[in-house]
Amino acid sequence: MGALKFALLTGLTGLAALSVGAAGAQEGYGLGTPATDEQIAGWHIDVLPDGNGLPPGSGTVMQGKQVYQAQCLSCHGADLKGVAFWPALVGGQDSLATDKPKKTVGSYWPYATTLYDYIHRAMPFTAPQSLTDDEVYSVTAYVLHMNGILDENASLDAKSLPKVKMPNRDGFYVDDRPDTQNARCMTDCLKKDQK
Secondary structure, eight states, rough: HHHHHHHHHHHHHHHHHHHHHHHHHHHHHOSSOOHHHHHHHHHHHOOOTTTTTTTEEEEEEEHHHHHHHHTHHHHHTTTOOOOOOSSOOSSOTTTSSSSOOOTTTTTTTTTTTHHHHHHHHHHHSSSTTSOOHHHHHHHHHHHHHHHTTSSSTOOTTTTTGGGOTTTEEEEGGOOOOOOSSOOOOOOSHHHHOOO
């Protein structure tokens, strides 16, 4: 088969697949069921940089030290400098502009709220989402303290955490591309698109 015939056949097959796919998408496939509000709530656990999504609760640096020693020490070490291939959580200040930047919570992260978000959704590695909200606030406070961002008597909650200014906050820029300015659609999106 010549290259031109192959290209033509491939193009026609692709168009046919697209038209079948478009028709099927409008009709639906009859698979699955709509997610319940309870299911969506279980997945909707994100915390935004401005603190939107932070739950009630609070924690202190000293409480965080206890939780860290019980839940985090085996991977991140007693000094928070990482163990084996597990990442360091401290250090790296003034290293970002060097040939070997060390990206840690204290040197790289722009928002303390996203530290809460990450710990809440992914830690400890062996049992993600097993920490209580108070334990996550506490570990967040401890990690920030060990990076010299909070003093040892500090406590965090949904009001104080968004106010923590991270050392590298100004090292990031706002993504102002047009597609990032689109409003999110969270309900009846297909109906709105079809109008």
